[in-house]
Amino acid sequence: MGIGERNALVVGAGIGGLAAAVALRRIGWSVSVLERAPIIAEVGAGLTLWPNAVRALGALDLDVTDRTVKTVSRGNILTPNGRWVRRNHPEDVGVLAIHRADLHDVLREQLPDSMLHTDAEVTAVSSDGTVMCSGEELTADLVVAADGVNSITRRTLWSGDAVFQRRAVWRGVTPPESVWPVQESLTLGRGVQVGVLPLPRERVYWFVTVNADQPNQMYADDRREVLNRVGDWHDPIPALVAATPPDQVLYNDIIDIDPVPTYVKDRVVLLGDAAHAMPPDLGQGACQAIEDAVVLAAALADDDLPRYDRDRRARVQPMAAEARDSVKRNSNTNALAHSGLMLAARFIPPKAWREATAKWADWTPPKLPR
Ligand SMILES: Cc1cc2nc3c(=O)[nH]c(=O)nc-3n(C[C@H](O)[C@H](O)[C@H](O)COP(=O)(O)OP(=O)(O)OC[C@H]3O[C@@H](n4cnc5c(N)ncnc54)[C@H](O)[C@@H]3O)c2cc1C
Structure with a gap:
């Protein structure tokens, strides 16, 4: 494809599609975004943005600082009865928590x-x-093609349906000031994890990840179901769930995809979850979609689309594999395995812990032409 041709269709207006549109526009392409939903919006949940994504946003001249809260991401660990296992400091890694809708709006x-x-x-x-x-x-x-994990583009031009990881997650965001102040935490039960992340405007994002026998499970009352599972866990978990309006409690299967052999086919590229949906355990899926957008624009600016394929698969596929491995570890209900996890959380020295949790954050975006 020649550089003189400069018109792109972006399929999907999620974080990946919007980031791609911003990046391609930045290098002078004319772009149309096609979104099947009647409105362009994100779900009501939070997101961790790792330094790699913050840098990628910076390459697009976007600054999210005033819409974020610094977090330790998986650094403050408790048992379900509230005993501290590990405490980290927000400056340790430089992860930011943001409401999805705010990130979506920035783009x-x-x-x-x-x-x-x-x-x-x-x-x-x-x-x-x-x-x-x-x-x-x-x-x-x-x-x-930024059309998500069930991408019709990937399923028709490549192959590969999404893979159910026998895990599911409930998520919610409390209304402003309803339960506040709250300290960030990750509470580890056997096969069940509860995350709590403060967001700007005194809101709190929480998630509860559990094992699930089958996909597409329907519950009459999701909030009640969450309280059945973690209603007797330490404060403020029950209060956070109870403060979330029932119709705003989200339930999703955890699904990912097997690695695809290429992200580029002639004039079609895969981006974001369409290319590399991964379980959320590393908190990197959306971060990678933003990276994709910047790398794609830089490759197109140099008229080198194969570089996008090479660079992105080399970076994301090992990460997605690690996220899958994390699912295996986090879903294990065996008492011995759980004790091992807790011991590791307790005794791994801070430097080694930081290196393990933040290893994917060490990434610098390519420069886009002005
Ligand atoms: C529980 C959970 C927690 C997570 N936490 C984090 C986190 O902390 N940090 C992080 O970085 N990532 C996280 N992720 C991953 C992140 O949510 C995804 O990687 C990211 O949202 C993917 O964005 P996307 O734009 O590629 O896809 P999507 O957000 O799925 O967007 C796809 C868009 O395409 C549209 N679409 C689909 N098909 C069509 C079609 N045929 N025609 C037109 N439009 C179409 C859809 O309506 C949608 O708007 C988490 C994921 C989950 C499930």
């Missing part, structure tokens, strides 16, 4: 409304850059 604010198309469902993508969208045929020099 969206960079894009004119005329670029964003809602109710635009893509039903087919060809490697020559042709897209069927809501019954219309569109063509582009490049199609960026």
Whole structure:
């Protein structure tokens, strides 16, 4: 593909799709974003942004500092009855917690409304850059498939359905000032983890990760179900769950994909979860989607699309494999294995702990042309 051709269709307006649109626009491409939902929005949950993602946002001239809270991410560990196992300091790693909607807004604010198309469902993508969208045929020099873990693009042009990891997660964000102040924590039960992260405006993001026998489980009352499982865990966990409006408690299966052999096919590239959905245990999925966007733009600016494929697979696929391994460890209900996890959390020295948890944060984005 020649550099003179500069028109892209981005499929999906999640964090990955919007980041890609911002990055491609930055290098002078004309971009249209196609989103099947009637509105462009993110779910009501939090996200950890590791320093690698903060740097990638910086490469796009985006600063999220005033919408974030510094966190220790997996550094403050407790038992379900509230005994401290490990305490870290927020400066240790430089991770930020953000509400998903805020990150989404930061990206969206960079894009004119005329670029964003809602109710635009893509039903087919060809490697020559042709897209069927809501019954219309569109063509582009490049199609960026940022259509998530169940990407129709990946399933038709590549192969590979999402893989259910026999885990599921409930998430919620408390209304402002309802339960505050709260200290960040990760509480480890046998096969069950509860995370608590303060967000700006005195809101708190919490998640409860559990083992699940089958996908697509439906509960009549998700909040009640969460309280059944962790209602007797230490404070403030029960209060956080109880303060979250029941209709805002989210339940999702944990699904990922097997590694794909390439992220590029002619005029189509995979980006974000479509390319490398991974279990959330490392807190890096969205961070990687943002990295993808910057690396893609830099590769296109140099007219070197294969570099995007090479660089991104080399970085993300080992990370996704590690996230899968973490699932195995975190889902283990064996008492001995759990004691081993707790002992490791207690006795691993701070430097080694930081190196293990933050090893993927050590990444510098390529420079984009001005
Ligand atoms: C419980 C949980 C916690 C997580 N925590 C973190 C964290 O702390 N830090 C982190 O970095 N990551 C985290 N992640 C991962 C992160 O959420 C994802 O990696 C990221 O949101 C992926 O963004 P995306 O844009 O690639 O995909 P998505 O967010 O899935 O967006 C895809 C978009 O494409 C649209 N779409 C799909 N199909 C079509 C179609 N055919 N036509 C048009 N539009 C379509 C969808 O409507 C959607 O808007 C977590 C994930 C989970 C499940």
